[in-house]
Amino acid sequence: GAVVSQHPSRVICKSGTSVKIECRSLDFQATTMFWYRQFPKQSLMLMATSNEGSKATYEQGVEKDKFLINHASLTLSTLTVTSAHPEDSSFYICSARGRAKGTEAFFGQGTRLTVV
């Protein structure tokens, strides 16, 4: 299947700093990318959807100024957690799908963020 690479896989940052997570589609053009957050023993919660060249659409309750999403190219989307706090510690996962109708959504391996 298609490959979606997420980087870094783990990151520890100090409270108040910002962290950027990258999501790349390695062998296809990703016209739509999804960002999820997952807390321990819970399901994936959709944070936002971004289409290439457009502003991201955020789910209700997700602060767009805190979770900055950029989808500037067909192979790269980034999620920046600004002014991170310990409660932002979570598993962040991206997903990407291609332009062709019926193309499946593929997932990155996830990023474990710990804010100390």
Place this chain on the structure above:
Amino acid sequence: DAKTTQPPSMDCAEGRAANLPCNHSTISGNEYVYWYRQIHSQGPQYIIHGLKNNETNEMASLIITEDRKSSTLILPHATLRDTAVYYCIVRVGWGANFGNEKLTFGTGTRLTIIP
């Protein structure tokens, strides 16, 4: 997208077939049934999807009832590596609503393969 109901957990003996049920009684005519799984601390993995016919691939089989109100994912010979959370998702086909598409997850079924 239609809501789905899955049992929270199931056990299956290694080597046996694992049958994971999913109820989706409010499914619409243009909605597909998708299955993903998530192994611990990894991103989800696509397994299979179908509209109304039964489907089979190298990973699993998907059996959809004639009224499409429920389905069963079958892992024919479960191995320890199949231990994961399995998610049944009902949604319109990709590309049908470009620019306004989502992929949302419920709570899934935690499948444990017993040695």
